[in-house]
Amino acid sequence: MPTPAEELRAAAQKLRETADAASPGPWSVNDWGNVQTARHEEVAEVWPLQSKPDANAAYIALMDPDVGHALARLLEHQADASDRLAQLFDDPPLIPDDHPALAVARALNGDR
Template sequence: MPDTPAETLTAAANRIDDVLAGTNPGPWWGDDIDEVQSADGQLFRAISSSDGRPYQNSRYAALMNPQVGEQLSRWLKAEAQEAIVVGPALAVARLLLGETAE
């Protein structure tokens, strides 16, 4: 695991970049059944939510499409350049790396 907050942010941004390299371009959208789609067609089917409404999961997955990932990576990299790294950026980075937010 990274030693400093800036290293944590950079590692999380790099993880996003690595995953983005193989994705279909955004935007994506979720339908009212269970599919996540892009301009290239169906990407995958979402698993039903706990209350049996699969479209909520497909909509959320679509919301976090590659366009969002690209901006999230840019944000984390920019925050890593700051002298003091605290707050939401560090919490998001830790979660992306499989750690707890705190």
Template sequence: MTTPADELTAAADKLRALATNATPGPWRQHDTHLGQYGHTATVLSGERNTTELRAWLPSMSHEPWDEARNVWADAAYIAVMHPGVGEALAKWLEAAAVDAVQIGPSPHALTVARRINAAA
């Protein structure tokens, strides 16, 4: 039988593995102009000459920062949820697993864990 502590620990382990294998943050969003092809929302890491593309979200728009399209909001969200945030969340889930055994599970932590565990 899987306990809440088991679920929390599994989610922490999964999140930590994903964060460890990803490019370290912080990340930032950027509006990249593709010339005649328009604009795209991107997520970048690094600074100046070490900047690298992390994610490319096509907008099919010729308007920079086209608020009518979700790609800019998606890029902002992805940038904020960089691996450093994943590591912090993994630590929180581990602490919540200890609490689950000692004082009972946090419904919020368990919801987060279950969504992480359900993700592919």
């Protein structure tokens, strides 16, 4: 079973790889309710399904690759902090099971 720090790093890597493969940000919602890049390239056509019109597109646009990279750095920062504390106190990683960063990592890793 992976340690919490390993879970955080795995999620950061997955997020960074996915963000690297995506069209560059920033993203926005165009007049037709689709997600587009700053160069007006459509990256996603979004149908509202059960949400209000443009809600899905606005969310996708908000979570552009720049946000993904920032989240990956945050997850790695938390993993590094856990490792430093573990070395300092000669203990296993000190991330509680209900830590918000670990919840994000588990959601990204598919381990909700």
